Amino acid sequence: xxxxxxxxxxxxxxxxxxxxxxxxxxxxxxxxxxxxxxxxxxxxxxxxxxxxxxxxxxxxxxxxxxxxxxxxxxxxxxxxxxxxxxxxxxxxxxxxxxxxxxxxxxxxxxxxxxxxxxxxxxxxxxxxxxxxxxxxxxxxxxxxxxxxxxx
Numbered sequence: 001x002x003x004x005x006x007x008x009x010x011x012x013x014x015x016x017x018x019x020x021x022x023x024x025x026x027x028x029x030x031x032x033x034x035x036x037x038x039x040x041x042x043x044x045x046x047x048x049x050x051x052x053x054x055x056x057x058x059x060x061x062x063x064x065x066x067x068x069x070x071x072x073x074x075x076x077x078x079x080x081x082x083x084x085x086x087x088x089x090x091x092x093x094x095x096x097x098x099x100x101x102x103x104x105x106x107x108x109x110x111x112x113x114x115x116x117x118x119x120x121x122x123x124x125x126x127x128x129x130x131x132x133x134x135x136x137x138x139x140x141x142x143x144x145x146x147x148x149x150x151x
Contacts, residue, residue, distance in 0.1 A: 012092055013035055013039060013089060013092070014035070014089075014090075015031075015032040015035055015036070016028040016031050016032055030083075031087075034080070034082040034083070034087055035087065035089060037058065037080075037082070038060055038078060038080035038082070038087065038089060039078075039089060039095075042060060042078060042095070042096075042097045042098070043060065043097060043098040043099075043100050044060045044061050044062045044078065044097050044098070044099055044100065045059050045060065045061050045100055045101060046061060046062070046099060046100070046101035046102075047061065047062040047063075047064045047099065048061050048062075048063070048064055048071075049063070049064040049065065049066055049067050049068060049071070050067070050068045050069050050071060051069050051070055051071050051079070051086065055081035056081065057081060057082065057083075058080070058081065058082060059080070059081055060078050060079065060080045060081075060097075061078070061079050062076070062077075062078060062079075062097065062099070062106075062112065063075050063076060063077045063078070063079050063088070070086055071086070074088045076090075076091055076108075076111065076112060077089060077090050077091065078091065078097070091108040091112070092108065093108060093109050093110065094107070094108070094109070095107065095108040096108075098146065099114075102149045102150060102151065103143075103146060103149070103150050104146055104147070104148065104149040104150070105145075105146040105147065114149070115142070115147045115148050115149075116148070116149075117139065117143075117148050117149060117151075118139065120135075120136070120139070
């Protein structure tokens with residue numbers, strides 16, 4: 001249904017709007033709530049290019065590049081399994097998700113960004129154990145904070 005004075009969905013996450021006198025409003029309200037549920041403190045199970053065989057209700061994944069099956073054409077989107085169907089949400093700049101598989105936080109800024117683990121200190125002619133201990137502690141702290149992947 002369209003109203004010339006209003007858009008039919010919100011600009012950022014395409015939450016469907018209701019219109020006066022609209023029939024079957026519950027469908028629009030339920031879709032909006034499902035999108036909000038997927039986006040409020042989002043956590044993904046992992047990044048995959050194909051849908052999992054037996055997704056759990058309410059679980060989300062990040063659709064990987066070259067997506068296949070029912071995810072084709074939705075690369076980089078969040079895919080939430082809700083009501084027996086896939087609900088896709090396109091990312092927006094500033095969106096952050098927790099990847100439950102790696103424990104790492106990711107953010108979207110034009111594309112999904114994630115920090116990579118620096119190489120452990122090694123080599124050199126003089127071994128400075130205090131500097132190496134500090135670098136190791138820094139890497140551990142960044143991993144604990146979810147900035148770096150645990151692997």
